[in-house]
Amino acid sequence: MPLSAIRTVAKPQNGVGAFILQCKKLEFHYCDWAGSSRGMNAFIKTNLSAFAKRNPSIEISVSPRPRKHPVIRAHYINGNQRSICVRNMSNDIVKEKAELLRDASGEKNQKYSKPVTSINESVRGIWSPFHGAKIQI
Amino acid sequence: MKRIPFSRCATQRLASSTPRRPSCIHNVAPHNHRIQWQARLQTTVATPNDGIAEMMAEVEEVPAPESTSKFPSRSPSRKPLPLEHLPSPHPRAAAQSIKLAALRSRLSLPERFPLQSLARTLVHPSADADPAFNNASLSILGANLLGYYTTEYLLCNYPRLPMDVVFAAHDAYIGPKALALIAREWGIETAAAPGGEVDPGLLQFKRLRPGSDLPAALQRQLPWKWEKTTTHKIVNTDEFGSNVKPASAHALQGTPVPVEEAAQSFVRALIGSLQLHLGTPLVKRFFRDHFLSRQLDLSSLFDFRVPTRDLSRLCAREGFEPPVARLISETGRLSRHPVFVVGIYSGKDKLGEGAGSSLQEAKIRAAAAALKAWYLYKPLEVTVPSSTENELHPKNWKPNMVDCGEVIV
Numbered sequence: 001m002p003l004s005a006i007r008t009v010a011k012p013q014n015g016v017g018a019f020i021l022q023c024k025k026l027e028f029h030y031c032d033w034a035g036s037s038r039g040m041n042a043f044i045k046t047n048l049s050a051f052a053k054r055n056p057s058i059e060i061s062v063s064p065r066p067r068k069h070p071v072i073r074a075h076y077i078n079g080n081q082r083s084i085c086v087r088n089m090s091n092d093i094v095k096e097k098a099e100l101l102r103d104a105s106g107e108k109n110q111k112y113s114k115p116v117t118s119i120n121e122s123v124r125g126i127w128s129p130f131h132g133a134k135i136q137i
Numbered sequence: 138m139k140r141i142p143f144s145r146c147a148t149q150r151l152a153s154s155t156p157r158r159p160s161c162i163h164n165v166a167p168h169n170h171r172i173q174w175q176a177r178l179q180t181t182v183a184t185p186n187d188g189i190a191e192m193m194a195e196v197e198e199v200p201a202p203e204s205t206s207k208f209p210s211r212s213p214s215r216k217p218l219p220l221e222h223l224p225s226p227h228p229r230a231a232a233q234s235i236k237l238a239a240l241r242s243r244l245s246l247p248e249r250f251p252l253q254s255l256a257r258t259l260v261h262p263s264a265d266a267d268p269a270f271n272n273a274s275l276s277i278l279g280a281n282l283l284g285y286y287t288t289e290y291l292l293c294n295y296p297r298l299p300m301d302v303v304f305a306a307h308d309a310y311i312g313p314k315a316l317a318l319i320a321r322e323w324g325i326e327t328a329a330a331p332g333g334e335v336d337p338g339l340l341q342f343k344r345l346r347p348g349s350d351l352p353a354a355l356q357r358q359l360p361w362k363w364e365k366t367t368t369h370k371i372v373n374t375d376e377f378g379s380n381v382k383p384a385s386a387h388a389l390q391g392t393p394v395p396v397e398e399a400a401q402s403f404v405r406a407l408i409g410s411l412q413l414h415l416g417t418p419l420v421k422r423f424f425r426d427h428f429l430s431r432q433l434d435l436s437s438l439f440d441f442r443v444p445t446r447d448l449s450r451l452c453a454r455e456g457f458e459p460p461v462a463r464l465i466s467e468t469g470r471l472s473r474h475p476v477f478v479v480g481i482y483s484g485k486d487k488l489g490e491g492a493g494s495s496l497q498e499a500k501i502r503a504a505a506a507a508l509k510a511w512y513l514y515k516p517l518e519v520t521v522p523s524s525t526e527n528e529l530h531p532k533n534w535k536p537n538m539v540d541c542g543e544v545i546v
Contacts, residue, residue, distance in 0.1 A: 005304065039534075
């Protein structure tokens with residue numbers, strides 16, 4: 001055989017071509033009795049149906065969690081979970097938190113030191129000492 | 138649409154064959170491929186009256202799953218079966234499933250793609266042996282479509298690609314591993330065990346228990362000597378260059394399978410189902426968005442053995458002057474880490490260039506670069522054959538370049 005081939009798998013690029021929202025499930029836990037759930041209960045009553053309609057790709061479940069603080073828990077495609085305790089928060093802030101969880105990628109928070117990361121090769125290429133003008137020392 | 142005379146039903150009810158499905162004696166429900174998901178409780182072996190029954194006949198020899206043995210005897214006063222006795226979720230449950238609706242929306246599929254079909258693509262033959270309710274037939278269609286679109290993309294865009302690299306590129310885009318990965322990226326969750334009461338939005342398959350061997354149909358078989366040729370791989374087996382023909386999708390009925398196998402059958406079946414419901418243009422767009430948009434560097438797939446020999450054979454074949462390696466620049470020849478830059482020239486044309494820590498290494502790299510430059514040639518304007526489908530007189534068709542093939546040494 002003059003040549004053989006190396007077997008790999010093509011790398012995914014979410015957003016190039018198709019975009020898949022990484023949040024797949026949102027759970028809203030509330031308490032009927034406790035005061036810390038007041039904002040959450042208002043959100044569930046007024047805003048949740050519109051939120052669900054705007055985000056049809058997210059599975060939404062609402063369940064009581066008696067005598068506990070209200071929690072929004074998000075499940076992501078990569079298998080991670082992320083939850084936010086929304087105690088004593090008003091209706092609008094609960095909505096903001098739900099949107100924050102919806103937009104998250106599910107990856108752990110990490111610091112990116114480089115402004116750009118790419119899987120494509122640099123267009124300019126790597127500097128080479130053997131090309132270009134000869135420098136006379 | 139066909140009506141069954143009551144008397145005919147009655148005589149057939151006397152047949153000794155055991156029912157694989159609960160049958161209804163008032164079996165006058167319309168049997169039609171398009172609405173077969175509605176008629177789950179009406180499909181029986183005893184009343185073959187259309188294509189579904191014919192399809193079921195071929196799996197009659199397969200032993201019925203354990204759950205079917207619990208079917209009560211046929212009596213006119215039969216109640217609908219409890220859901221736990223069905224091998225896979227009832228199609229009626231699909232409309233209520235949140236997971237299915239979310240999945241359809243996540244994949245940006247239009248509303249006219251029915252949830253019942255989406256639910257059927259999630260049922261692997263290992264969960265439900267009935268071909269009218271599992272995804273085997275859809276996945277065969279989907280595998281063919283995926284192979285067709287990938288092949289025409291690769292062969293039209295890179296006409297000089299060697300056959301091994303074509304196989305590897307297919308494997309990278311639509312191979313078993315790639316499809317299993319794609320299913321995971323779509324957020325497919327698996328059911329712990331298949332059954333009628335399970336949410337239809339979960340992938341239904343019979344799990345392979347940890348530590349147990351793969352089913353015989355999925356095990357790698359050693360090829361015969363005549364099966365090792367490239368011609369055999371092109372003509373007789375799959376598009377990934379396997380030596381042995383892969384098992385049919387129908388062959389895995391009732392056998393436990395690994396998750397990857399079930400996940401890839403789902404992706405294939407989804408493509409087949411999209412083709413049937415939404416038509417070719419949408420499938421092509423879906424394929425472009427979800428499969429071709431993935432990043433694959435074709436130049437990293439090449440693995441040359443003796444590139445210098447290949448290059449001189451190529452130059453002889455194409456009538457170029459024989460390739461000559463010349464040193465372009467060097468540094469630190471006597472040091473611990475010298476670098477040489479070598480170019481390969483054919484006459485006055487530089488074919489390739491490579492850098493290495495020895496003259497030999499740099500020459501080999503330069504020859505490999507020259508060969509890649511030849512093999513990865515890409516025509517500027519390409520029309521793929523499928524772009525002229527459904528057109529009587531395609532106007533914008535331009536014949537594609539066909540190359541005589543890789544160098545044979």
